Amino acid sequence: MSSENNVVSFSGGKDSTALLLMMLEKGIPVHSAVFFDTGWEFPLMCEHIDRLEKYTGLKIQRVKPKTPFPVLMMEREIVSREVRVEKIGPAPPPQELDYDDGDDFRFDYECWELDPFEYKKTKIGEVYRIGYGWPSPLRRWCTREKVGAIDAYIKRIESAVSCIGYAADEAHRTQKKTLQKKAAAGFKYRFPLIEWGVDEAAALSICKSHGFDWGGLYEHFHRVSCFCCPLQRIGDLRTLRRHYPLLWETMLEWDERITLNPGKHNGFKDHVTVRDFEARFAEEDRFLKLPLAVNE
The missing domain is CATH 3.40.50.620 (HUPs)
Known part of the structure; x- marks a missing residue:
């Protein structure tokens, strides 16, 4: 047309x-x-x-x-729109010398064996990454x-x-x-x-x-x-x-x-x-x- x-x-x-x-x-x-x-x-x-x-x-x-x-790819601050929990790497095992209570140590050690990693929590509005x-x-x-x-x-x-x-x-x-x-x-x-x-x-x-x-x-x-x-x-x-x-x-x-x-x-x-x-x-x-x- x-x-x-x-x-x-x-x-x-x-x-x-x-x-x-x-x-x-x-x-x-x-x-x-x-x-x-x-x-x-x-x-x-x-x-x-x-x-x-x-x-x-x-x-x-x-x-x-x-x-x-x-x-955008390398410099922009990326702000979180939600609460984010990200795995950041292996966590060191709990050390018994740091505990006064043996039961607390055994509990934390068993938890570590199940998930031996560290995590980072980012709140809404916080920068969680630089660049897309x-x-x-x-x-x-x-x-x-x-x-x-x-x-x-x-x-x-x-x-x-x-x-x-x-x-x-x-x-x-x-x-x-x-x-x-x-x-x-x-x-x-x-x-x-x-x-x-x-x-x-x-x-x-x-x-x-x-x-x-x-x-x-x-x-x-x-x-x-x-x-x-x-x-x-x-x-x-x-x-x-x-x-x-x-x-x-x-x-x-x-x-x-x-x-x-x-x-x-x-x-x-x-x-x-x-x-x-x-x-x-x-x-x-x-x-x-x-x-x-x-x-x-």
Whole structure:
């Protein structure tokens, strides 16, 4: 409808790039394209967005988090909204010399044997952790910030329709509860690539036909998002370390800061730290350099 304003939710990847190119080619009016700048993008992704703006003549609207992501991840004081009791480590056994009553000692010792740990209690309103730490599948605070900022941008546009670049081979993503809930609240969505039958491979091909190759990112990765995303595959982490060592060094520095911060942190991926992955990948490299055994 001509009265609707199409807003492309632009990630910078192959699907949203193909979506924007195809909408412009088909003469479909585009009110704007909005990109959430996390500050964690590959430098090559930033270069791609600049090139796309020049190619299309369309200014991509960049929105940013109110608080920079590194501050949220490593510096923000996290205040407890409830009484929290957290295990902080092994507790030393009770010492009989500290007791005047033998029965009290035996009781405390039996309790220690059942649960030999120390606990910390945090009251409501008290700081219990510094920094959100790395995002995780159950605590995707980064996604919450991104969706909130993009939604706020779209809400300011009259009769806005959010055009999302889900490819035809990932149509299941349209069934997300969050999308359905917002649609029920009045948000309007379109998924043009699905309407046109454009799958992920075709989307990448369309982009390449226009001269966009992201400086080779898609030769190394199946998906391109934040370089430090904990949800990426272990193979992608290995590739990142090999081909983008400066970004990997940044992740190691952040990982050390997070680990040293007060409070409980669950590692980078599946309770494994970036430093753990560094040790693993270094050992793999060492093994690959070993001379092959010669059968006598």
